[in-house]
Amino acid sequence: MTREIENAAGIPVVQIATIVPIMLTVGANRIVPGVAIPHPTGSPELGKAGDKATRRELLLRAFKAMETEITYQTVFE
Amino acid sequence: MKRVVHYINQFYAGIGGEDKADQTPLFKAELVGPGVGLAKELEGKAEIVGTVICGDGYYGEHTDEARAACLKMIQDAKPDLLVAGPAFNAGRYGFACGDIAATTAAELGIPTVTAMYHENPGVELYSKKTYIVPCADSARGMGKALKGIAALAGKLLSGEKLGPARLEGYIHRGIRKNFIHEKSGAERAVEMLLKKLRGEEFRTEYEMPKFNKIPPAAPVKDLKHATIALVSSGGVVPLGNPDHIRVSSAESFGKYDISALDDMTAQNYESVHGGYDRVWANEDPDVVVPLDVMRQLEKEGVYGKLHPIFYTTTGTGTAVAFAEKFGKEIGEELKNAGVDAAILTST
Known part of the structure; x- marks a missing residue:
């Protein structure tokens, strides 16, 4: 889905998910590793503030990924 | 005859x-x-x-x-x-x-x-x-x-x-028939692994679909004025799943207006995904679709604007052909709407 959106729209699509090898296999180009399968963009165990801080850090990394010129699939750690 | x-x-x-x-x-x-x-x-x-x-x-x-x-x-x-x-x-x-x-x-x-x-x-x-x-x-x-x-x-x-x-002597039709094998799956898997490690030929019992790769799209040039869309395959939908998106093997995606929404909560959104433990997603759907912090960052001016439409489906057991079809359709819509980038979250 990531790949086809990128292909059809011609825009960068950053995928945030947990299992990086799957994203590489299906052809995502800009990858941000998520926290966990059932909560990729949050850390509920850290409480409200910690959870939001996690999300903020991930999204800022996603922005950096979409602003970065790349020539092949890249994982933004 | x-x-x-x-x-x-x-x-x-x-x-x-x-x-x-x-x-x-x-x-x-x-x-x-x-x-x-x-x-x-x-x-x-x-x-x-x-x-x-x-x-x-x-x-x-x-x-x-x-x-x-x-x-x-x-x-x-x-x-x-x-x-x-x-x-x-x-x-x-x-x-x-x-x-x-x-x-x-x-x-x-x-x-x-x-x-x-x-x-x-x-x-x-x-x-x-x-x-x-x-x-x-x-x-x-x-x-x-x-x-x-x-x-x-x-x-x-x-x-x-x-x-x-x-x-x-024919090209396989993708049909799998059940039968009792004399060896357990674990034994067969270990045998395959050993053959692989020894560099010998082995035959998989379940072929992976072949996926295409595409050259990466050009980056966003001006984040401060960029419109960003949220997309997810994490099964997060408005409470009650109004469009009946399947809990697995989805054949459709939903699109929902989030322009008036600052936060996904247990009162307005839920996860129907049949492939992961939904406890956390149902307590706070933002842990799958990061709407709350996206809004905050929008207000802070870190990026231009959050696209008013959120696209969502369930990515478990979903046929590759359907995932690609959803991607094409969503991509077309984002293009026509002048969206500059998307963040897609998956579980």
Whole structure:
């Protein structure tokens, strides 16, 4: 889905998910590793503030990924 | 004696080459071209009662008419089985053979067999809908192709159960049959792993689909003025799942207006995804779709604007073909809406 959106729209699509090898296999180009399968963009165990801080850090990394010129699939750690 | 009808193109019928590719369908109650050799291979098992001939150009350009006319001729000859080709690596002939074989199988309920080179586009289009015997890329492989077709046709006509595709000599149709294996799955997996580690050949029991790769899109130039869309395959939908998106094996996606929403909560959104523990997502859907912080960052001016529409589906057991279809449709909409980038979250 990531790949086809990128292909059809011609825009960068950053995928945030947990299992990086799957994203590489299906052809995502800009990858941000998520926290966990059932909560990729949050850390509920850290409480409200910690959870939001996690999300903020991930999204800022996603922005950096979409602003970065790349020539092949890249994982933004 | 079992009855076989043979489908061939204008070239193998001896009518002509490219100049005669517009030949309309015709029926001959006799052996034509490769049918002579095929009849020999089928001797004692079946008899070819007629040959349907159609130009490749005509079949490709007037597919509906050609298909209907050929099917009628085949039906009138009352066959127990249809053979089409072999088509070798001829693309339009492969399409015609695959199409008429698949149509005949579906409409008349009889087995159909064709033969093609593995790179013939007809293989990808029709291998699930008919039996395709792999063959050489040109007519030099005619003898072997006819033998392969006849062997498989004989087995299909006898009503015997077919074994695995690679042993029966056809391109697998993606059908998996259950049976009891003498070794457990764990033993077989370890054996495969050891073979792999030793650099030996091994055969997987479940082939992975092949995925395409695309060159990365150009980056966002001006984040401060960029419109960013949120997309997810994490099964997060408005409470009550109004569009009935499936909990797994989704065949649809939803799009929802989030322009007035600052936060996904247990009161307005939920997860229906059948492939992960939804406890956290249902307490706070932002842990799957990061709407709350996206809004905050929008207010802070870190990026331009959050796209008012949020796209969502369930990514568990979902067919690759559907995922690609959703991607194409969502991509088109984002393009038309002038969106600059997307963040897609998956579970």
